[in-house]
Amino acid sequence: MTLNQFFSSLGAPIILPIFIFIFAIALKVKPRDAFKSALLIGIALTGINMVVGFFTTQITPSVNDMVKNSGVNLPYVDVGWGAAAAIAYASKVGLMVIPLAIVVNLIALALRMTDTLNLDVWNFWHYAFVGALTVAFTGSLWLGFLAAVIAELVSLLLADWMQPSAQQYYGYEGVSFTTISSVEYIPFAIAINWVLDRLGLDKVKLDPENIKKRMAVFGEPWFIGLIIGLLIGIAAYWKSLGTFQSWVTILTDGIVVAAVMHIFPLMPQILMAGLVPISKSVREMFSKRGAARQINFGMDTALCVGEAATLSTALLMIPITIVLMVLLPYNRFLWIADLVSFPWFVALMTPITKGNILKNTIIATVYIAIGDLIITKITPLFTKAAIDAGWQVAAGTAGIGAGSEGISWLHYSIYHAMANPLGIILAVAVYAVALWGFKTHRKAWYRACGYVEEPSDK
Amino acid sequence: MSDPKTILVVCGSGIATSTAAALELKEKLAERGLKVNVKQCDVFSVAGNLAGVSLIASTCALKGDFGVPVVSAVPLLTGIGTDKVIDEIVRKLQEKQEK
Numbered sequence: 349m350t351l352n353q354f355f356s357s358l359g360a361p362i363i364l365p366i367f368i369f370i371f372a373i374a375l376k377v378k379p380r381d382a383f384k385s386a387l388l389i390g391i392a393l394t395g396i397n398m399v400v401g402f403f404t405t406q407i408t409p410s411v412n413d414m415v416k417n418s419g420v421n422l423p424y425v426d427v428g429w430g431a432a433a434a435i436a437y438a439s440k441v442g443l444m445v446i447p448l449a450i451v452v453n454l455i456a457l458a459l460r461m462t463d464t465l466n467l468d469v470w471n472f473w474h475y476a477f478v479g480a481l482t483v484a485f486t487g488s489l490w491l492g493f494l495a496a497v498i499a500e501l502v503s504l505l506l507a508d509w510m511q512p513s514a515q516q517y518y519g520y521e522g523v524s525f526t527t528i529s530s531v532e533y534i535p536f537a538i539a540i541n542w543v544l545d546r547l548g549l550d551k552v553k554l555d556p557e558n559i560k561k562r563m564a565v566f567g568e569p570w571f572i573g574l575i576i577g578l579l580i581g582i583a584a585y586w587k588s589l590g591t592f593q594s595w596v597t598i599l600t601d602g603i604v605v606a607a608v609m610h611i612f613p614l615m616p617q618i619l620m621a622g623l624v625p626i627s628k629s630v631r632e633m634f635s636k637r638g639a640a641r642q643i644n645f646g647m648d649t650a651l652c653v654g655e656a657a658t659l660s661t662a663l664l665m666i667p668i669t670i671v672l673m674v675l676l677p678y679n680r681f682l683w684i685a686d687l688v689s690f691p692w693f694v695a696l697m698t699p700i701t702k703g704n705i706l707k708n709t710i711i712a713t714v715y716i717a718i719g720d721l722i723i724t725k726i727t728p729l730f731t732k733a734a735i736d737a738g739w740q741v742a743a744g745t746a747g748i749g750a751g752s753e754g755i756s757w758l759h760y761s762i763y764h765a766m767a768n769p770l771g772i773i774l775a776v777a778v779y780a781v782a783l784w785g786f787k788t789h790r791k792a793w794y795r796a797c798g799y800v801e802e803p804s805d806k
Numbered sequence: 807m808s809d810p811k812t813i814l815v816v817c818g819s820g821i822a823t824s825t826a827a828a829l830e831l832k833e834k835l836a837e838r839g840l841k842v843n844v845k846q847c848d849v850f851s852v853a854g855n856l857a858g859v860s861l862i863a864s865t866c867a868l869k870g871d872f873g874v875p876v877v878s879a880v881p882l883l884t885g886i887g888t889d890k891v892i893d894e895i896v897r898k899l900q901e902k903q904e905k
Contacts (some may be wrong), residue, residue, distance in 0.1 A: 567850030
């Protein structure tokens with residue numbers, strides 16, 4: 349039996365825990381804690397597999413009927429970023445991404461390519477994810493690792509770029525934000541924000557408290573799930589609304605999607621609980637080397653999402669995205685689980701627009717219109733990567749995806765670039781030029797992100 | 807000794823940062839001999855999860871009046887200033903007890 353066959357037969361819920369256990373022991377985690385970590389991760393992967401399998405089995409018939417009967421052509425089902433994280437960690441790149449990302453970060457720090465020490469081990473899954481897409485696209489594991497490394501270096505650069513502005517706006521000292529699904533929109537936000545300012549939109553102020561009050565229930569995942577489930581059912585069986593059977597299906601769809609939205613987050617929670625001893629160990633290892641030079645600690649953008657402008661924009665984006673997904677003729681993606689992921693998407697736009705909800709919403713809406721095109725193209729590959737990672741996707745499902753991850757222009761660019769030697773050179777060149785530009789014109793780049801220089805700056 | 811108090815840990819999704827903060831919180835409070843129940847939720851669902859909660863520990867810059875003290879749990883994630891924040895939480899829980 350080859351090594352590959354050995355790994356594939358055992359599957360991710362067994363292999364990943366073994367690797368995690370070894371890695372945790374290497375990081376001096378106590379054997380009992382390491383064992384529990386490893387088991388929790390295997391349990392989380394199994395749990396996620398259960399939910400994705402159940403969800404797609406239950407909802408696929410109605411989704412397909414909806415496409416057939418109402419012309420709402422949205423056959424690709426959104427299973428959410430939790431599922432994407434699980435796919436990422438369960439992939440071959442995922443096994444090694446944690447040690448790989450740490451080593452790359454340390455080298456980048458030593459070579460002064462970044463000032464950020466990324467403590468956000470949980471979000472390494474994004475690097476593994478683009479790696480998994482690359483492996484599915486090119487067939488090469490090495491290119492997958494290269495993709496992960498490039499994604500990491502880009503996220504570190506963007507984090508450094510945004511750091512002063514984010515610190516000024518959110519008040520977190522010495523912290524930078526490395527979450528790819530937030531930082532990759534910084535350049536886009538800067539560009540659109542510039543245009544909106546020329547149009548005088550920075551003068552229009554929307555009231556966050558009002559928005560939060562009116563839309564509060566909208567933000568609760570179970571409510572979103574219920575509405576979407578019912579809408580899918582009604583769209584599927586609108587021709588037969590007079591029959592009892594139709595309503596049985598419609599109401600079932602409602603409760604199933606509400607259940608998935610409410611219960612599903614518990615699975616990645618278990619995954620995270622498994623990772624905690626490892627990320628604690630990594631953090632302790634690093635903080636001993638910490639203060640020799642001015643280092644930013646890379647954290648999850650989750651720290652920023654409570655802020656009023658971000659939250660209000662995220663709430664507004666829920667109905668906007670639902671309408672857009674139906675209206676855009678090129679879109680095939682049915683947003684469900686990731687309708688709650690907008691806080692991350694918006695969090696780093698807020699310091700750029702200075703907390704302007706209207707500008708945030710316009711920037712986000714424009715990007716989603718583009719993002720729907722990207723995700724429609726990416727979904728077949730995502731689905732392939734999921735099946736490669738061992739997920740049981742129900743028969744007849746046209747495709748599954750994660751809204752927040754699939755709209756990523758960075759992932760799309762990277763895996764396409766990796767398929768071509770010229771692409772690889774181009775990707776590295778773009779990064780190198782951006783890095784050089786940043787290091788030679790720091791102040792200008794900081795200002796572009798919304799940083800206002802203080803009198804105390806030298 | 808009164809019943810264990812309930813702390814609500816809040817983050818963007820109720821999944822990642824709140825789990826890390828919740829585990830750290832339980833561990834550090836246990837070191838001080840304090841047993842607490844910890845609930846987690848996402849930033850949208852705070853109002854619906856307040857029953858029986860004595861304190862909110864948030865990793866996401868939560869603002870608003872929820873009738874209970876709100877403490878930033880970010881130091882639990884960065885490892886910087888952890889003891890100070892635990893001190894503050896212990897103090898706020900004791901204040902509540904004395905009411």
